[in-house]
Amino acid sequence: MTHTIGIADTMFSRIDMHEIAKKTIEDSEESIKIERYTVPGVKDLPLACKKLLEEHNCDICLALGMPGPEKIDKTCAHEASQGLISTQLMTNKHILEVFIHLDEGNNKEGVIDKKKLQEITQNRVYDHTINAIALLKSKTALSNKAGQGIRQGHDNVGSL
Amino acid sequence: MTHTIGIADTMFSRIDMHEIAKKTIEDSEESIKIERYTVPGVKDLPLACKKLLEEHNCDICLALGMPGPEKIDKTCAHEASQGLISTQLMTNKHILEVFIHLDEGNNKEGVIDKKKLQEITQNRVYDHTINAIALLKSKTALSNKAGQGIRQGHDNVGSL
């Protein structure tokens, strides 16, 4: 059976996150179609995902965004996250939120380390794309990874 | 096919944001009708947009507001933003939130720089009106601009 993964991305993001997700899906050699939806910023992602899930036949979505470092950006990300959870509850389908906060890539001096940001982005988008593919299979496809302190985009912290 | 864009604006705003959006739509030479709805402040925008989308036949909305600089104003803007996302999820139509925070126009001394505020307002309303016109076309009309660090109302920060 062919599944469809929706990928919603933004103009605001400073890295082409869609490309990473798309490549991960293609490399997986699963029979998966992709539907893309591009919006201005993270607050537009909930509706983009809802339309992907309801009108474009997607089984699951990746919501890709890169909120800025200011207080107002944190508030926007919070509002987007609440909307993404509401969307899931309205559609009964998962949306994996893949947000990279721009200041996650800061070095100790508080300046963006572009390479670090790119690595976090590559890893988090890759990891969550793999998670999405797993969730398409069954509700326990990720159970063998439970309780292990797994961190998408950063080193895992491990189980205690 | 003629589309209709809803424009919801407020008495509280200190600049006639509707006029900028209207001019942008007219200059676009697309076949687009406009429906306007004016309310007192940003917290009244969610319902105004819902009525534009449900009762006045609009395909998409611009929610134009100018929240004040005080803490209570930030809370109002947050509540309005949550309501605008809920409205989108209830109507399955986009609402582009175009909020200019009054203190975005402050100079280094913390005093409003009127010219700066007018420029930000002009640019952000213009940019989001263009975005709205694009979203009327297709879900990938903005994809060629994805991941490029595009900032409505400020200089773009570019992709990494």
Add this chain to the structure above:
Amino acid sequence: MTHTIGIADTMFSRIDMHEIAKKTIEDSEESIKIERYTVPGVKDLPLACKKLLEEHNCDICLALGMPGPEKIDKTCAHEASQGLISTQLMTNKHILEVFIHLDEGNNKEGVIDKKKLQEITQNRVYDHTINAIALLKSKTALSNKAGQGIRQGHDNVGSL
């Protein structure tokens, strides 16, 4: 056609805000009926307004409240505001929130100036009652006042 305005007010408020709204409506010489609903505090206003709009035939509501100055009071007001927006989206009718925060009436020493608080209350309730009457007429009845920095209860700041 006779319209009905719902007025929801609270025991917690220190000023009879209902009386101001009622007088404003009567003085307007419009053909408007009033339905009143009194609840303990601002968090009870969303349901009071929903019942006024759904069960008591109101076309629009005024939600009158006076949140206290403490942090917990600010949180209550925030929750009430979110509920009032949800109520509007569920009923497709406007609710104008008319909250006077008790500390808005403080003088420079941080002590309540009763006269100042009464003036703010009188003006804000009056202004929003006039707004409600306008919104009953049409979605553009307030458009000639848009973008002018109008502040209910305080001096208008004007357009830029």
Add this chain to the structure above:
Amino acid sequence: MTHTIGIADTMFSRIDMHEIAKKTIEDSEESIKIERYTVPGVKDLPLACKKLLEEHNCDICLALGMPGPEKIDKTCAHEASQGLISTQLMTNKHILEVFIHLDEGNNKEGVIDKKKLQEITQNRVYDHTINAIALLKSKTALSNKAGQGIRQGHDNVGSL
């Protein structure tokens, strides 16, 4: 006509708040039945109230809780409050939230004054139970107490 008041209470609370509400209802000599629902903490109260209102035939609910003094407890109380408002809007019935924050009972040294806490609890539960009985009668049963600065659980501050 016999009404039914739902009383939802928690294991987390340090005082038997249900007992105070029950006694107040019995002393009122109104023809009122009580349905009780006990849950672990305040975040479980919204569903308990919804079930009381929808499945156990209650006309109104008292949601009795005693959030702790830590920041996380304040967040829990906020989430519970939002849920209680949502529940009211879904059922069209009132839920009077009767939360006593543990630190309301602190003395000037920041230590719990048990007697003070018991007094606040007794008074607030009593007052809101009386309010609930009034709201069962009519939407203006509390109007003669409006605008008077009435504080459940503390001294009233009076009208201005």
Add this chain to the structure above:
Amino acid sequence: MTHTIGIADTMFSRIDMHEIAKKTIEDSEESIKIERYTVPGVKDLPLACKKLLEEHNCDICLALGMPGPEKIDKTCAHEASQGLISTQLMTNKHILEVFIHLDEGNNKEGVIDKKKLQEITQNRVYDHTINAIALLKSKTALSNKAGQGIRQGHDNVGSL
């Protein structure tokens, strides 16, 4: 009658919380089936629980999560909590949120005390699993424990 308890857990957690809940249910010798659902993090729990309750025939859910110590983690937990309350109101079934914040296990120097964290986790998951079993029986099954300052995962503080 056989009941089914849904257990939703996360990859992010550093302890296998599912195992504790499962053992508690088995040791209870009640006739209870378990359905498990594993997701990446706490923000994915609301939908996992909704699907357990709606599609996998569960009567109640345990939502097991271990939010991190950073500010962003607190925000995630808050969003998850709001979603879990919404899910309960949409399904009319209880979800007991069992979150252990990683910094609850910190010692006085602010370093994780692994043993302390494991004890809190063991106790809180155990206690809430027992609560869930009780809630399956009746709405007053926990009433004999009401008002006693009971704290899942920490020492009870007792009634006043």
